[in-house]
Amino acid sequence: MKSKYMMIYNDLVSQIEKNKLKPNDKLLSENEFIKKYEVSRETIRKALNLLAQNGFIQKIRGKGSFVLDINKFDFPVSGLVTFKELSKKLNKNSITILDKLELKEPEAYIKKELNLENQKIWEVIRVRNIDGENIILDKDYLDSTVVEYLDEKICKDSIYNYLEDQKKLDISFAKKEITVEGATKEDYKLLDMKNFDMVVVVKSHVYLNDASLFQYTESRHRPDKFRFIDFARRNKNS
Amino acid sequence: MKSKYMMIYNDLVSQIEKNKLKPNDKLLSENEFIKKYEVSRETIRKALNLLAQNGFIQKIRGKGSFVLDINKFDFPVSGLVTFKELSKKLNKNSITILDKLELKEPEAYIKKELNLENQKIWEVIRVRNIDGENIILDKDYLDSTVVEYLDEKICKDSIYNYLEDQKKLDISFAKKEITVEGATKEDYKLLDMKNFDMVVVVKSHVYLNDASLFQYTESRHRPDKFRFIDFARRNKNS
DNA sequence: GAGTGGTCTAGACCACTTG
DNA sequence: AAGTGGTCTAGACCACTCG
Known part of the structure; x- marks a missing residue:
């Protein structure tokens, strides 16, 4: 952030995002960046390595660094990104409908997914409506010992915003x-399924900085509306 | 490799993979690693950062480094991994059936995907049979100016093996x-589709170290047999 | 206060690319 | 030969955790 x-x-x-640096453009060399930003070479290299990653x-090697033509930003992208962050990038007309918000005893399989003892959990069920169609059903389960409080307003906006900005998690x-x-009764009820009888399911286990698990989603x-983009570098260690 | x-x-x-280091185990501190491996701290940190990534x-910070309990190795994992590498890890009974191997003029949409001029391409169509069922249909298109030669043996084994080890790409x-x-006629013909009428499609554009595109897949x-696992760290730059 | 990881520096040597 | 990125070092200061 401030580093x-x-x-x-x-x-x-x-x-790059503003297209001031275009695909195939050559960046300044590391030595030129050293002068421009007045930092050491390893500092420049940390920044460039992040960009490459x-x-x-x-x-x-021997040539320089070049801007790639990977327009990851037209689409959903891999990573840990919230629905709100995504819909902002996509410029879509999206609405969140809160179907359920409840502090409750977890069902057995949720208890297992979250390695819970006797804690209660927050169950949040939200429907994402994009361009007039109910496309995505998000079912979140949060450990109540980590997230003590939630309300309708937070869930309709962004839970992560609240947790990161307010709760400093x-x-x-x-x-x-x-x-x-296969689509469930709940899927048929809450989503505009058209003639489809299957859904793409993304199951996530989300962890805090101290490696503690606090959310299952x-x-x-x-x-037909699902799309996942991944950028992968090849490892040739072994 | 040798670094x-x-x-x-x-x-x-x-x-970690041999379980000599178990989940939640604390690693040596960076200073202890310095002594153990007789290297500088930044070198240790490069290795540890790769592990974290x-x-x-x-x-x-202030506590140490801890082994995570993310058993990514039970399943397909994100990244750039070949079918052969995968099936080795999964210990599955898998066979590759070569359906087509042809050096030809590309169809228009392949030409577009690979940004081709007048080059011919290799079209390779392979079916992956796992535990007796035809589950995956791999359609590869390779720029023939980069990959001049291919044969049946290479395609049945591993194209990447050949390209990396023999051709040093x-x-x-x-x-x-x-x-x-939706499943195509070709899918129905080559795969054991049971009653399914859709397929999960993974489209890949693969690049060499000099950022040149040489393969579309x-x-x-x-x-029902598709599974993709992703490990993602959250970026909080913006 | 001692130990941990996070950032940063200035300099070195290397391998690779290009003119 | 000059310029590029890749690796490595020895040392410094900081922020954080924990007893």
Whole structure:
């Protein structure tokens, strides 16, 4: 955030997103960046490595760093991103409908997913309406010992906003699993399923900075509207 | 590969995979690692940061680094991994059936996906049979100016093995897109579709180290057998 | 206060690309 | 030969956790 390499990273990301740096453009060399930002080489390299990791640039030894033509920003992207952040980027006409908000004893399988003892959980069921159609069903389960309070307003806006900005929780990482399953009665009831009989299910376990699990989520998508984009670098360690 | 931080990274990964380091175990501190491996701190930190990035450990300031309980290795995992590498990890009984191998003029949409001029392409169509069922249909299209030669043996084994080990190509990164589509006649013909009428489609654009695009792939999965696991860290830059 | 990880520096040597 | 990125070092200061 305030670290030098993060500021340089954010500066370059915004230049790429604003198209001030275009695909195939050559960045300044590391030595030129050193002069421009008045920092050491390793600091520049941290920023550039982050850009490479996230698919913005490709570094080529002996040649330089080049902007990639991966327009990840037209679509949903991998990573840990909230629905609100996404719909903002996509410029879609989206509404969130709160179907259920309840502090309750967890069902057995939720208890298992969240490794709970006797804590209660918040169950939040929300329907995402995009361009007039109910497309996504989000079912969230949050450990009430971590998240003591929730209300309708928070759920309709963004739970993560509240947790990060108000509660200062440090949401750190998630394990996500994508599968395709038969639609349930609940899916048919809450979503505009047309003639589809399957849904894409994204199950997430979300962890705080101290590696504690606090949230389990099932995000159920009508198959024709589901899209997941991933940028992957190849590992050749072994 | 031969770099110090990569050797340390691989050493620790193998300790975690062999369960010599168990979930929630505390790693040595950075200063202890310095003594153990006789390297500088930044070198240790490069190795540990790679582990954190890939979901093996969580670093907590003031406390230490801890092994995560993310059993990514039971399942398909995100990243740029070949079918052969995957099936080896999964210990499944898998067979590859070569349906088509042809050097030809590309169809218009392939030409577009690969930004081709007048090059011919290799079209490779393979069916993956797992535990006796035809589950996955892989359609590969490779730029023949990059990959001049292919044969049946290579396609039945692993194209990437050949390209990396024999041809010394540096496969670097890919953009992948996951969607769900209606099954085509080809899907019905080549896959054991049971009663399903949709397939999960993974479209990949694969690039070399010099950022040149050389392969486009469509991997079509029967929906009940598809599973994608992703480990994601949250970015809070903006 | 001692120990931990996070950031940053200045300098070194290397491998690779290009003119 | 000059310029590029890749690795590595030794040391510094900081913010955080914990007893």
